[in-house]
Amino acid sequence: MSMSSTVPERSEFRSSDLSRSSPAVFAAASDHPIRVTRRDGEPLVLMSESRDRARRRLLELAAQLIAAATDSEGTLSDRLVKVLPWMEALSDGDRADCAEELLSAARASFSTNQPHLAVATLTSWEETAAAIAAGLHTEPVEWLEEDEPVERP
Structure with missing residues (x-):
């Protein structure tokens, strides 16, 4: 429900609503289950x-985290590398940060029923590892001056 809306979001419909008022049903389903x-x-x-894809991905991540947590050899980041091999591209420090952030995001996702929190963190770290593996981390970064205006493309 948006902050400006005073109408509560509807989360239950009858099957007959699918034929009678399908736009309202589909609009609600697009917004929330x-x-x-x-x-x-x-x-x-x-x-x-x-949303379904995000839920499935969260369950996959949960299985991977449980597998890493129940392993008894090495640090958590070492154990996560076994189930998330793309972490090999990260430095030791980044692996530790990644492991900590993934666990925190997974806890938040499960406790709030918001899969996107963990999925976004996982995707961000995975894409970072892919960029590092592709050698993009060796490119020099050119920083713009804080007060330097940038033209629109």
């Missing part, structure tokens, strides 16, 4: 594919 009740069966949950 909704429950569709049926007289002849168990209720269904309707959500966007991207």
Whole structure:
């Protein structure tokens, strides 16, 4: 629900609403998972594919974190490298930071039911590792002066 809206977001619809007012049902499902009740069966949950993908990715990450946490050899970052091999591209310090950030983001995602927190952190670190592996970390960085205006493209 947006901050300016006074109408509560609807999270449950009847199956008949799919044919009678499908735009409202689909709009709600695009925004958040909704429950569709049926007289002849168990209720269904309707959500966007991207939300479902994020939930699946969060469960994959949970399995990887559990595998690393239950291993008894080496540091947590060493154990995570076994299940997330792209971490090999990171320095030892970055591996430790990555492990800590992944655990924190996963805890936040599970406790708030917001998969994007952990998925975004995972993606960010994975893309950083890919850039390092591609040699992009050796390129010199050219910083702009703080008060130097930049033209729009």
